[in-house]
Amino acid sequence: MQKVIKALVALWKIFAGAVFCQFFPTSILVVGWSYRAMQRRALRIWQAHSPLAQAELDTLSRSDALFRRHAEWPNWFVQPRGLRTAPAKGVAARVRRWSRTVSASLGQNIRMGLLGILNTSVAMALPAVLWELGWYAGWDNSFNKGYEQYYVGIAVSWIGILMFLAVMLYLPMAQARQAVTGDWRAFYHLRTVWAVTRNAPLRAVLLAAAYSLVSLPIAITLSVPLFIENIVPGTAAMSDSEFIQFLNRYYFRLSIYGFLAYVFVRWIAAGSYARTLVELIHTGRLKREDLAGAERHALAVLHLDAAGEASKLHPAIAATLALSRPVWRAAVLGAAVLVWFTFVAQIYVREFLVYHTVRGFLNQPLVQLPWFRYVPRSLVQAARAEERRAANFAESPKNAR
Amino acid sequence: MHLLRRQLQHGGLSEEETKKKTENLQKLESLDYRLDGSIAPLPQIEKFWDDWRAFYGDTGFVNARGDRLLTQIAITAMDKLRPRLMVINYNDPDYVHWGNPSHYTRGIAVIDQGLRELTTAVEANEFYRGNTVFVIVPDCGRDSNRALAVPFQHHFASKSAHEIFALVTGPGIARGTVIDREAQQVSIASTIGRVMNAPTEFAEGPVLEEAFA
Numbered sequence: 001m002q003k004v005i006k007a008l009v010a011l012w013k014i015f016a017g018a019v020f021c022q023f024f025p026t027s028i029l030v031v032g033w034s035y036r037a038m039q040r041r042a043l044r045i046w047q048a049h050s051p052l053a054q055a056e057l058d059t060l061s062r063s064d065a066l067f068r069r070h071a072e073w074p075n076w077f078v079q080p081r082g083l084r085t086a087p088a089k090g091v092a093a094r095v096r097r098w099s100r101t102v103s104a105s106l107g108q109n110i111r112m113g114l115l116g117i118l119n120t121s122v123a124m125a126l127p128a129v130l131w132e133l134g135w136y137a138g139w140d141n142s143f144n145k146g147y148e149q150y151y152v153g154i155a156v157s158w159i160g161i162l163m164f165l166a167v168m169l170y171l172p173m174a175q176a177r178q179a180v181t182g183d184w185r186a187f188y189h190l191r192t193v194w195a196v197t198r199n200a201p202l203r204a205v206l207l208a209a210a211y212s213l214v215s216l217p218i219a220i221t222l223s224v225p226l227f228i229e230n231i232v233p234g235t236a237a238m239s240d241s242e243f244i245q246f247l248n249r250y251y252f253r254l255s256i257y258g259f260l261a262y263v264f265v266r267w268i269a270a271g272s273y274a275r276t277l278v279e280l281i282h283t284g285r286l287k288r289e290d291l292a293g294a295e296r297h298a299l300a301v302l303h304l305d306a307a308g309e310a311s312k313l314h315p316a317i318a319a320t321l322a323l324s325r326p327v328w329r330a331a332v333l334g335a336a337v338l339v340w341f342t343f344v345a346q347i348y349v350r351e352f353l354v355y356h357t358v359r360g361f362l363n364q365p366l367v368q369l370p371w372f373r374y375v376p377r378s379l380v381q382a383a384r385a386e387e388r389r390a391a392n393f394a395e396s397p398k399n400a401r
Numbered sequence: 402m403h404l405l406r407r408q409l410q411h412g413g414l415s416e417e418e419t420k421k422k423t424e425n426l427q428k429l430e431s432l433d434y435r436l437d438g439s440i441a442p443l444p445q446i447e448k449f450w451d452d453w454r455a456f457y458g459d460t461g462f463v464n465a466r467g468d469r470l471l472t473q474i475a476i477t478a479m480d481k482l483r484p485r486l487m488v489i490n491y492n493d494p495d496y497v498h499w500g501n502p503s504h505y506t507r508g509i510a511v512i513d514q515g516l517r518e519l520t521t522a523v524e525a526n527e528f529y530r531g532n533t534v535f536v537i538v539p540d541c542g543r544d545s546n547r548a549l550a551v552p553f554q555h556h557f558a559s560k561s562a563h564e565i566f567a568l569v570t571g572p573g574i575a576r577g578t579v580i581d582r583e584a585q586q587v588s589i590a591s592t593i594g595r596v597m598n599a600p601t602e603f604a605e606g607p608v609l610e611e612a613f614a
Binding site: 136139140142143144145146147148225226227228229230235236240243247352353354355356357376377378379382 | 461462467493499500502507544547548549550551554557559560
């Protein structure tokens with residue numbers, strides 16, 4: 001029975017996530033929810049790495065508020081069970097407790113979502129704007145036959161692409177750090193975040209590959225509407241309102257996949273961050289002072305915040321490793337950049353086939369806001385006009401019978 | 402082609418430039434059916450392009466661009482060559498297969514402006530005033546795929562991609578008449594033949610009789 005309930009709760013969370021991924025304001029909730037899930041992932045990994053005995057870990061899970069909060073996957077609205085207080089006395093206290101219980105998670109999701117998207121936007125704003133400007137300039141040049149300025153669109157686009165590639169060597173780990181620490185300022189701890197990325201280059205490649213692979217079905221799904229009247233011939237005969245319903249169902253299915261893909265890449269990023277951080281602490285490359293927020297507390301109570309014994313390598317091997325490490329790192333991080341380029345290529349091909357106006361370049365759903373509903377505004381306006389005409393016709397005295 | 406021929410005639414080019422221009426010229430000439438020897442080059446046309454080149458030079462950066470250039474050439478041709486039949490193939494809106502929606506509407510505005518200039522030029526030219534018929538017709542429609550924010554393709558065989566309009570105006574044309582029935586685009590050729598009293602025995606479509614007063 002417990003398993004059935006757990007499965008139903010999981011389905012509810014996925015369904016709610018897919019619904020929230022339909023709209024711009026509610027997609028912020030998904031960002032916040034995913035950050036809380038990332039924090040949970042990191043705690044789980046650290047618990048597995050901790051030298052504490054299982055009994056001590058169990059006690060910690062029950063006694064420590066941070067671990068009690070993450071006994072289960074985050075909720076969308078309701079306070080986590082582990083943080084609920086005993087029933088209060090008095091009507092006012094009961095009302096306060098009740099309102100906290102039903103909305104604590106919603107508040108957390110909003111707060112962490114806003115802080116998350118704000119920091120991500122700081123990193124992504126310039127590359128995204130350059131993409132959009134380059135795209136416009138390129139087509140503007142083509143339209144106006146401005147041959148002598150052909151390079152403007154191309155150059156601006158490439159600058160944006162190169163900036164994006166550089167940003168993506170930093171951003172996923174910065175997002176993970178912000179999520180795990182629960183501190184928006186930790187996003188800007190450049191030294192620590194970069195230390196995590198450059199000391200785990202293989203994980204950076206794998207994360208880039210994960211992003212690129214899971215984004216491919218999204219790119220395809222966003223391009224298919226170009227052929228929709230050929231694939232589903234009945235759509236041409238639908239009224240505007242009926243066609244919007246059709247597209248709503250189409251993009252809702254995309255949102256189910258998109259939500260899972262969004263959580264998946266963040267789950268991988270959080271795991272990569274958590275493991276690498278512990279390794280860096282253990283090897284002394286990062287110190288306790290470099291930790292922040294909730295991660296400092298968690299690693300302290302799990303006895304993971306101190307350097308371990310230095311590994312005893314033959315000096316020659318240690319020297320070889322020390323010398324080759326920068327070369328190895330540069331090569332593998334270079335590979336990560338190439339893999340991120342495949343992610344960029346999908347964006348350009350997708351927008352070439354079906355241009356999604358400014359949103360197509362300014363918001364990448366897997367990186368920024370997980371907003372997957374792309375019903376054109378012109379269609380919505382046409383449907384509203386159609387409804388008004390129908391209402392006027394029905395209300396007209398000539399037609400009233 | 403005229404420019405390339407003149408540049409090769411006048412010489413003063415490097416060996417590589419000569420080779421490249423010769424290849425370009427041969428490629429363009431291979432595509433022009435009028436160069437099979439059945440039509441002799443007209444000295445008026447040669448002079449027209451010589452005058453154009455003398456005024457605007459060789460770069461192509463000084464004269465107007467796109468459909469504005471077509472309007473400019475058309476008005477200049479009306480002034481210097483006095484053609485009795487002129488086909489202007491505007492195509493700026495076609496760029497928006499993959500581009501920004503504003504370019505599509507801007508392309509239409511450019512054509513509107515061009516038509517305004519052409520009608521003004523016709524009214525100002527005694528040769529054309531009062532005896533010129535305008536036939537304005539798209540070569541094809543466009544898709545109206547409502548799932549797209551930029552639905553300006555015409556590659557998907559949709560109904561709207563096959564639907565066009567035709568606007569005919571001038572002396573002898575029925576004023577304010579709307580022909581609200583299905584007609585084929587091939588009727589345009591035979592209708593123009595009727596306007597010009599020219600036989601069109603190879604035209605496939607019937608004349609649009611309702612267009613005439």
